[in-house]
Amino acid sequence: MAAVAGGDGVPAGTFPGFMTEGTLLYRRGEYGKALACFDNALKLRAEDKHCLVARSKCYLRLGDTENSLKDAEASLQNDKTFPKGLYQKAETLYTMGDFEFALVFYHRGYRLRPELQKFRLGIQKSQEAIVNCIGNLMKSSTKQGIKVADMVLSGIAYLDTRTEFWQQQKPIYARVRERKLRQQRWIRDKKRKPAEVARYILKSMEDIDMLLTGGSPEESCKKAEHVLKTIQGWSDDEVPNKNELIGNLHSCIGNAQLEMGQMEAALQSHKMDLKFARQNNLPDAISRALDNIGRVYARIGKFQEAIDTWEEKIPMAKSSLEKTWLFHEVGRCYLELDNAEAAQNYGEKSLQSADEEGDVEWQLHASVLVAQAQEKLKDYRSAIMNFEKALEKAKLVHDDAAQKAIITALDDVSRSFIEDLKERGMTDHSLQDYDFSNENTDDDNFEKDREGKESEQSTENQEDEKENEDAKNDKEQGGDKGQESKEEESKSDGNESKKDKEEVGGDEKQPNLALE
Secondary structure (H helix, E strand, O other): OOOEOOEOOEOOEOHHHHHHHHHHHHHOOOHHHHHHHHHHHHHHOOOOHHHHHHHHHHHHHOOOHHHHHHHHHHHOOOOOOOHHHHHHHHHHHHHOOOHHHHHHHHHHHHHHOOOOHHHHHHHHHHHHHHHHHHHHHHHOEOOOOOEHHHHHHHHHHHHHHHHHHHHOOOOOOOOOHHHHHHHHHHHHOHHHOOHHHHHHHHHHHHHHHHHHHOOOHHHHHHHHHHHHHHHHOOOOOOOOOHHHHHHHHHHHHHHHHHHOOOHHHHHHHHHHHHHHHHHOOOHHHHHHHHHHHHHHHHHOOOHHHHHHHHHHHHHHOOOHHHHHHHHHHHHHHHHHOOOHHHHHHHHHHHHHHHHHHOOHHHHHHHHHHHHHHHHHOOOHHHHHHHHHHHHHHHHHOOOHHHHHHHHHHHHHHHHHHHHHHHHOOOOHHHHHOOOOOOEOHHHHHHHHHHHHHHHHHHHHHHHHHHHHHHHHHHHHOOOHHHHHHHHHHHHHHHHHHHHHHHHHHHHHOOOOOOEO
């Protein structure tokens, strides 16, 4: 980035330059000077979340907790799952003495990045602070005889038990659970490697992941490749679980390559991860690799290969939510292959798992998949029902885009349903048997107009019958002239009646059942 000229409050320099200088000053403990650098950087990129966190740290070191909290919250404005922002907000709240809120945000960060020990340490120190603050109150009891100590500890225990559930909220994309397990093994085996090796590995893995999640896949890939080369040159004594680490680095490289659009390279990297996982009998790593390989296959349009890969992974799924995602993706691939029956089957499995988990968003996605498969199978009545269920779920989660898409789909499938009924010779009465709950007022007007025309037609038919009876009586009386006159009049009226019938019939062929 070229240097920016000063003037009108715009600093002379570049954003990376200010960031680098500010980081160095912060590490030296010159927080005031670092703060000025980050101020200048934010004048060039006002919403950069990394810079906002850096400035928040400076404010916190300088004792300005109010501005520290503002910057931490601003870093989460566009990305609620930004780990650095969550940690900085938790640290600021802890410093301010808001231990309960700090505990909440430490937990939020931990469920997203369980391999980062700083979140676990934050949880522990917040729990201790809460207990210490209560002090002598811990010995008292409520009116119901429940000890305050038991209430506090049970609340803390509840948050701990929820951690595992939170970790499973995005089992496919998080890709962190395996790293946590790996790092736990490293901690158990510290006797076999120097402390600096462990620090290097942990710091490197954190940097690789942060670069990828921060939108720099090229840098993440380069870092992972460098660490891989370094690790391969070390002995097994220096790096316990070396093969497991090598496989994980191949996974990191594959994820970065996928983000860069290098599909074939990504596929090969994830296959290397799978190879090392199978050689070392690592079930979690095998599951991770199969997941990533399936995603690459799906991205490049090799849907059958994706199905085969994900179906191998299904027995390894550890939660209903993970099964929900897998069933949905397999069903989606089958739909792409025009195998609507298999797509419907997997969609229903996905919906069942989503119901077990109580996840409304996945209930929405699964219902849409089932409806789309039923539409292809021409089971329009069932498709409409499931689209309507999906619309209810979209309203519950306030997903406006999904609501619009589902309404459009409902409109299309309803029209297809009506055309199908017409082709099979079904009557208008058959259409009335189905409750189009999403019909607009034009549909009601159409029904009223049609009923009115039918009533009018019935009246005209009665008049025709009366005139024909009169003509018959005239004929019996021998009135030839009257007979000719009546015949001409009847013929004329009959033509007009036939024309009216044709007009009514023409209107009946054009029902407006568009869904709003």
